[in-house]
Amino acid sequence: MHSTGRTAALFVAVAVLLLAGFAARAQQAQQRAQPAGQEIRDNIAPHPAPEQPIPFSHKLHIAQGLRCQTCHTNPDPGSEMTFPATSTCMMCHTSVAKDRPAIMKLADFEKSNQAIPWVRVYQVTPGVTWTHRAHLQAGMRCTMCHGDVAQLEVMAQNTSVTAMGSCISCHQAHNAPTVCSTCHAWPST
Numbered sequence: 001m002h003s004t005g006r007t008a009a010l011f012v013a014v015a016v017l018l019l020a021g022f023a024a025r026a027q028q029a030q031q032r033a034q035p036a037g038q039e040i041r042d043n044i045a046p047h048p049a050p051e052q053p054i055p056f057s058h059k060l061h062i063a064q065g066l067r068c069q070t071c072h073t074n075p076d077p078g079s080e081m082t083f084p085a086t087s088t089c090m091m092c093h094t095s096v097a098k099d100r101p102a103i104m105k106l107a108d109f110e111k112s113n114q115a116i117p118w119v120r121v122y123q124v125t126p127g128v129t130w131t132h133r134a135h136l137q138a139g140m141r142c143t144m145c146h147g148d149v150a151q152l153e154v155m156a157q158n159t160s161v162t163a164m165g166s167c168i169s170c171h172q173a174h175n176a177p178t179v180c181s182t183c184h185a186w187p188s189t
């Protein structure tokens, strides 16, 4: 009886040690795979890229020397980085590749004065307090939260930035506030 109990206890202890080892190694592997400068984990489950009205490659365009903020501005009150005005695209595409179907579609949006209906990729749960501006002012860079966008041929939700655990772990790492009311309005009054 006793020895069975001890064997079982030993077995559990070994299993726990093995699991801890696996977890540590899995975490190391994940950290190694992540782009330099990214401060939060990638999503474990794959998040396929949504189909966009026009196929847009960040990799191709950033290789042209364009900066993020040429296309993504941060107007008041500063919560959003916004999507580029079609006229920003047309600085080049009135001439560049203008005979290709995707660029003809782009030109149609421009002509009809319609905003391109880009499908959202990253989205925080409604009601959670969020703003880009406070983060940019605190020196947080795009890569920290969105990963190495310059290498993306299609935009997908590769990082876990919209999860509460990611918000909080980065806040801890940068001595930013972690009390619930930083991000949640409840309990209201």
Ligand code: HEC
Binding pocket: 052, 056, 057, 058, 061, 062, 066, 067, 068, 069, 070, 071, 072, 083, 084, 118, 119, 120, 121, 122, 123, 142, 143, 146, 149, 150, 154, 155
């Ligand atoms: C030539 C303009 C252009 C440049 C430069 C550009 N982007 Fe974008 N970005 C877009 C367009 C158009 C979309 C919407 C289509 C898509 O998701 O691919 C987008 C989408 C995104 C999204 C997803 C938004 C969402 O729906 O949640 C992120 C994140 C993003 N860009 C980050 C960046 C970062 C970081 C850089 C700089 C490294 C950058 N972009 C440079 C045009 C641009």
Ligand code: HEC
Binding pocket: 068, 069, 072, 079, 080, 081, 082, 083, 122, 123, 124, 125, 130, 132, 135, 136, 140, 141, 142, 143, 144, 145, 146, 161, 162
């Ligand atoms: C601290 C993390 C963080 C940083 C730094 C950050 N983003 Fe975001 N980004 C997010 C989150 C979270 C969302 C989802 C926001 C929402 O739902 O309103 C988002 C959404 C976006 C969107 C979708 C449109 C919008 O504004 O909601 C774009 C485009 C974008 N980010 C581009 C950028 C670019 C370009 C930079 C660098 C200049 C940047 N982000 C820096 C976390 C970050």
Ligand code: HEC
Binding pocket: 054, 055, 056, 057, 060, 061, 064, 066, 071, 084, 088, 089, 090, 091, 092, 093, 096, 097, 100, 101, 102, 103, 106
């Ligand atoms: C600085 C100039 C510049 C800007 C601004 C720019 N592009 Fe481009 N774009 C290019 C170049 C260069 C290519 C590559 C053309 C080639 O393959 O010969 C390209 C290629 C493309 C293609 C692929 C065309 C094809 O089918 O081969 C699409 C789609 C596209 N751009 C969309 C956009 C959109 C949408 C915007 C605005 C959000 C934008 N571009 C802004 C320079 C630009």
Ligand code: HEC
Binding pocket: 039, 040, 124, 128, 129, 130, 131, 134, 135, 138, 140, 144, 145, 161, 162, 163, 164, 166, 167, 168, 170, 171, 174, 175, 176, 177, 182, 183
């Ligand atoms: C890459 C690190 C990082 C990530 C990820 C991050 N934050 Fe932050 N956050 C900061 C830093 C740094 C500050 C600035 C703190 C300061 O000004 O003292 C900040 C400030 C804020 C503020 C303003 C606080 C205030 O009172 O001024 C809010 C709200 C906030 N973050 C919400 C979020 C939410 C929600 C998420 C997840 C969706 C998130 N943050 C993800 C680093 C991060």
Ligand code: HEC
Binding pocket: 124, 125, 128, 162, 163, 164, 167, 168, 171, 177, 178, 179, 180, 181, 182, 183, 184
């Ligand atoms: C730095 C920002 C941040 C802080 C601080 C924070 N949360 Fe959250 N919380 C979030 C985000 C972002 C979500 C949405 C997560 C998602 O959609 O996966 C969330 C979601 C939740 C939810 C799910 C229901 C809902 O409202 O969406 C609960 C419950 C919650 N938080 C409780 C707390 C409690 C309790 C605290 C304080 C101990 C806290 N949170 C502090 C960012 C934060």
